[in-house]
Amino acid sequence: MKSKMSFFDPTLLKKNISRFAPAWALFGLLLFLTGPLPLLRRLTGSFGGTLLAEAKDIWETLSFVYIWYAFFAAALFAVLVFKYLYKTRSAYMLHAFPMTRSCLFVTNAVSGLLFFLVPMLVNGLLLLGVLRLLQVSGQALAVWSLMGASLLVYLCFYGVAVFAMVLAGNGAVGILSYFALNILPLALPVLLLLPVRFYLYGVDLNLPDWMLLLAPIVGLHERLIEGGGLWVLLGIYAAVGLALLGLAWYHNRVRQVERAGDAMAYPWARVAFRLIFTLCCALGLGWILAALFGALNDKTVAYLPYALLGCFLGWFGSTMMLERSVKVFKNKKIWLGFAVFAGVLILGTMALRYDALGIRRRVPETAQVASVEIWTREDRDWEGPSDRITLTDPGDIDLIRQVHSSALESYSPNDSLGDLFGTAYGVHIRYHLEGGGTLTRVYRIHNYEDSQPLARLYSRPEICVAYYQEALPQSFRWASLEGVTEYELTEDGQMVGYSESSGEIRDPQALREAVLADAAAGRLPIYNRLTAYGDASWMEGGRVDTLNIYFNLSPELGMDLRIFTTATETIALFRK
Amino acid sequence: MIEVRNLRKSFDGFLALDDLSMTVPAGAVYGLVGPNGAGKSTVIRHITGIFRPDSGTVTVDGQPVYENPTVKSGIAYIPDDVFYFPSANLTDMAKFYAGTYPNFDRKLYEELRRSFNLDPKSQLRRFSKGMQKQAAFLLAIASRPGVLVLDEPVDGLDPVMRRQVWGLLLQDVAQRGTTVLVSSHNLRELEDVCDHVGILHKGKMLLERTLDELQDNVVKAQIVLREGTELPQSLKVLHRSMVGKVETAIIRGSQEAVSAALAAVNPIFYDLVPLTLEEVFVYELGGVDYEVKNVIL
Known part of the structure; x- marks a missing residue:
């Protein structure tokens, strides 16, 4: 038995x-x-x-x-x-x-x-x-x-x-x-x-x-x-x-x-299925439809009708699946449910569009800020560690606030979609507030002049010294520098020669001293996306701005650090 | 003995069973009748432990059925629409039943299989509906259950096959005293095999009696009365109709009492005819406008 x-x-x-x-x-x-x-x-x-x-x-x-x-x-x-x-x-x-x-x-x-x-x-x-x-x-x-x-x-x-x-x-x-x-x-x-x-x-x-x-x-x-x-x-x-x-x-x-x-x-699964399916249709399908019909080219509420269409399709589509019938349009309760969902979607979209909670417009007062971090790029294998710097001086904080306010003033609802996600040339700002919270924003700086007050921060010796103290690895197996420092060009721009810098060192302390000396002397700014340098400039004058130091940290682990060719002491160390 | 007490079950707000109680005595052949949608299959699915009751109890020999493999191993179930594993043949299914039902009798299975002349190696899905039903009966009876639950068991079978299936069933009842619960919307089918009947309507048990109780208590009389005479007032006439001079009356009461009362008015002719089960139900429930009439007739 x-x-x-x-x-x-x-x-x-x-x-x-x-x-x-x-x-x-x-x-x-x-x-x-x-x-x-x-x-x-x-x-x-x-x-x-x-x-x-x-x-x-x-x-x-x-x-x-x-x-x-x-x-x-x-x-x-x-x-x-x-x-x-x-x-x-x-x-x-x-x-x-x-x-x-x-x-x-x-x-x-x-x-x-x-x-x-x-x-x-x-x-x-x-x-x-x-x-x-x-x-x-x-x-x-x-x-x-x-x-x-x-x-x-x-x-x-x-x-x-x-x-x-x-x-x-x-x-x-x-x-x-x-x-x-x-x-x-x-x-x-x-x-x-x-x-x-x-x-x-x-x-x-x-x-x-x-x-x-x-x-x-x-x-x-x-x-x-x-x-x-x-x-x-x-x-x-x-x-x-x-x-x-x-x-x-x-x-x-x-x-x-x-x-x-x-x-x-299960009853709860039916509810979850309907809500999640509708949400995915409203946001996902709505987004795709809005993109297809060009409604994402502005930040008005033109996106909303497409989201509502997605919501309608999602709500009634999921209901048809749950009820195993296409005859769901006569049921008042189903319409009521849709109305509630659509209402929440409309309210939410309008609240976001008109910044009902003041999130978009918020710029903290200087007195509210304990410190502020800014960075223009993240950690990248080929560029080295992020250019993230921390500012505590009230004057610097105020400068960041001004940049922040200026970015908001120049904001146009008709900015293209690329502005939203194109953070490559943007600046990230993270306020550490006195109360313990943080406020993080990212803005695209629209013109070169507006970016320069921030760019100058990346050249200030005390900030550079603090940055390189953190950025330089404490130990490494060897570090190598290899690259062109300057091209010799004819008047019509033809390259006729170049000077190379190369070398390898195994002494972390010596490298640290050289880099910090260059940084303290203002010869080694922090590599960032706001400073004018790079490929365009060397084409004009044959000048090369940046070089890479490669650190071999372990047999399988390496790290790059991009430095400027003005860092004479550091480059000289490698040339020895 | 199967006991159902105060059983309630609803599906998405629709009350399928409403405080239903019924008793199937041990060894009885119980016919559960009712129109489509009355709740017959729902009751059966509770008795076989498929459905979990919203409230109420379902017991077999005093033990709850739901999630109770010990009790369920003594119950064999033949649904109206039989299921076999896809691509399984009769031998495969017999092996599965033998591993699942502890009392499965392989010898009996072989005997029955030969008598039904079913090919053990052919895929069951290739069998005709009748042969699939036969296979289901065969497997169920070979499982040697104490309780056999059949949901519309002969629906769709031809008369020869029906006779064969009922014969097999009654033989098992006679030999082992199996308790049988059989649902149907066709009373004619049940009349010959059941000794207890329950009638279900809209999830409620309208009536539950033995067949003898029902048939002994109602009499159909065909009478030709003399001029100027009437049926005795003492008779409880449920229904009467006239064809020519012959009056047909359905009268509540025993055959002896009715016969004596009719004889007292000295009719030209009278005869007491046995009622079919469906006539009993129609006239017993005659005052009620139930769809039951449609079921029975």
Whole structure:
């Protein structure tokens, strides 16, 4: 006699394995075709390089490929094992069998895990077999790491997929929900920021880099490319996947099986589906339509009709899906819901456009500001650290306030869209307020004269000294300077020669002293985007303004620092 | 014994079952009748543990059914629209049932399969609807359940197949005393097999009796009265109609009492004819404008 507390049914597991054998067998074949087979071919072929290098190259490729395999396999296997929920006939029959809902869920969930795990395990063994056959040693750990990482990635995606499939009442919405859950944590803030950034000129609302990690498919690629902390991230993702599996199990216990075929199986999910779908349509589709019809060329409320159109399509489209009927226009309650949503959208848009809360217009008083940071560029590999400087002198703070006010005065609602996102030539201002808060803005300085008061700050010796004290690495293996300092040109602009500067030093202290001496003497400003220098000027007079110092910090870690050719002491140090 | 007490269930605000109570005695063959939308399938899905009640209880032999595999392992269910795993054949399904139902009898399954002459290797989805139903009966009965729940079991089957299916069912009842709950909107079908009947309308149980109670208490009389005589006032006539000189009256009461009363007025002719189950229901509920009439007739 079966136990009432039984959480697993081997008969159902066996049935799942045999029923879905074509799916997991094909997945296994795919793994073989993209893992052991190319490995065998590359290691036995003449591709150049060592066998070890070839193997490492394949691991790197597979680490990206397996993310996508896990992403799609999770959706496929979750749909297969939970599709019985989507038809009343199968849902009723399965629930009539003598097993608890937990037993059904756990057995199906384990089936879906095994469909990935077993082919992946066999794949790992085959990879090891090929390596052994070709006598490539020391790669077992790499293979198992790849398999383990793939399993953790799969756990994450599978958790999301099962959660989506349990929430949904039919397969199409289940798959749509899966993709949405994977991307919405990142996409939704981006969509919400569209009108905010559009209307609130100057408000710096770039998403922080860590938010990329909210979308695992993006976060994993980002981390694989950037390197570092991958296993921690995988652990977090896998934990999230397990938590979602737990949530799916909990929801499945109270699922109304009669919801089979509905878009969403739970009342709260129906509400969330309608709101999120409408929001995405209002902001996303509205934005696309506004762009297509040229309504984004000004900052009037011309965008609003398109957002409302998107809202209408989203609200009634989602309602049709939820009600499984196109006859939704006669329902007064649905119209009322739309009216409320549209009302909030109109109010929100108008509030942003006319800056109802004074966010766009706000310039803090000098007395309210403890310090202010400005920067014109972020950290870049090829330019070195950001030119971020901190000002505490009330006179400097007042100067920043004037620039701020001037930027606001020159603001025109008809500025092109490029102004909003084109921060490359803009200046970032971050006030640290006496009360402890911060206020960050970014403005594009429209003309050269207006930018010069700020540009001069980047030449002030005490600011430069403070900057280079921070910017210079405390230690390095070696630092090298290589580049042209001046071109010799004929009168008609033909290049006839050039003088080079090059050299390498290994003494951080000597370099620090030279750089700080140049900075203190006013010979080494901070590289920024407001000062006139660069390619255009050397073409005129053969003069070259900037050079790069490359710091070798470790065998795999480097850093650039852009300096000016006026830094004579520093350049002389390298020339020695 | 199946006991349903004060069961309520609503779907999106629509009240499908309204404080419903019913009792299916152990070993009974209980016919659950009602028009489409009365709530028959909803009751059955509660009794088989598919639906979770909004309120009320559903027990089998005193044990709640919902989320209770021990109880459910003694219940076999044949829905109106049978489901098999896609691409499964009868052997596959039998293996699954054998692993799921602890009392599954492989020998009985083989015997029944041979008697039904169903190909065990053909995919069930390629079977005709009748053959799929036969397969469902076969699997259900081979599971040796204590309770067999059938939702419109012979709907869509031809008369020969109906006879075969009912025969199989009654044989099992006779041999093992299985409790059977069978729903139908066709009373004619149930009359020959049920000993208890419950009539459901708009989520409520209108009437629940044994078949004997029902049929013994109402009599159809065909009478030719002498000139100047009337039916006795003591008889409770539910309905009367006249064709020529022959009057047909539906009278509440036992056969003996009605016969004695009619004999007392010395008619030219009278005869007591047994009522069909559907006639009993029509006249029992005659004063009520229920759609039940449509169901029965």
